Amino acid sequence: MPRTTRTARTTRLAGAAALALAAALTLSACGSSGGGSTAAKVTQQKDDSPYQGTKLAKNFEKPDLQLTDTSGQPYDLRQQTNGKATLLFFGYTSCPDVCPTTMGDIGVAMKALSPEDRKKINVVFVSTDPQRDTPKVLRTWLDSMGTDFIGLTGDLSKVKTAARSLGIMIEDPVVNADGTVTSTHGAQVLAFLPSDDKAHVLYMSGTEEKTYEHDLPLLAKGVAA
Template sequence: MRTTRVTAAALAVTAALTLSACGGSTGKTPVAEVNAPSRTKAATVLDRPFEKPDLVLTDTRGTSFDLRARTKGKPTLIYFGYTNCPDVCPLTMSNIAIAKKALPKADQDTVQVVFVTTDPERDTPDSLGKWLKAQDPGFIGLTGDFKAIQAGARSMGIGIDPPKKEKDGSIVSMHGAQVIAFSPKTDEGYVLYGEDTTADDYTKDLPKLIKGENP
């Protein structure tokens, strides 16, 4: 398999560009230092994995959810987005849902797919739960304090801006569009996927991610 080395600065530029995924660029780059990766077709395998965000938020049942504790030792995909996103967020979650359904039942029950809202004022536990249920009833939805969510995302090099109202009255939440995969062996985020990742890409890689292997 051929791999390409890119600099941390190059990946930071890529991450900054994906901040425009749900409406316009802010010109800001993620605060966290981004690791130099090796790259496959869809996946970026990080040389220095990210720690799982230390987040205690509220799930779609309205109960407290400790992200680190509840996903410890489990293959986990984490994505930051919002339910009113017109394009990238629903497509990303749909692609992951398609890939998850292609897994054996036991593996479907093992993998944790976590959607953390970047628009907590509008994404209440109830509305978030209804939106995710249409994608996959097993997906985990989390909402809570925006600043805590923003800090958690930044710890993985993902930029998030506060939701803002546009001139036409619509509310836009600017956020990075990366999906980070965490290994069940180390609980570290070692693989990154961009917004162009397809359902076929996830279908191909998920069996390996579940085992903590490189895709």
């Protein structure tokens, strides 16, 4: 299997006027050999939101996305997560840094919830590297963070279109001359509330686990942002 290298760069979120932010969002090229990281600095405007994540000025619609889940079955994101709080993240399993750190922090925060509250939140990981992330690979990787996490893989063009509708940019994986692979993708997590199935809260790359621990109980209860 080809090794991956890591670079990072910043990009402006598509439709950035929709966010109450005065900053750019991060695109992360995850890999195994280290490298520099230039994380975007974010300034959150003051508001009365109970969430520690960033409140979105525009509430994005949940993408109309049909892929394959880790059991090999068709999965309709919009229909099958309807009416439940949902955390959505785009990434890939061979990333050694941003993706496992983000999903691991969410996993720890989910385990701190009561069993009842855990059932009220979907955590969905959509692969940006479907050629390598088969349903079996996804399931094995996700089980180390949350056995009930939902993994989706399939047509990359569909994934890119869905991500773009949320202002998240994804680039095709690139095989370099030395055989290494670079996969670049937006590293933010979006939280959809059960009341309207729209994204209300944004979590940037590098969000601390304690932020998720604070916010997940609110999401489970459907507290307005």
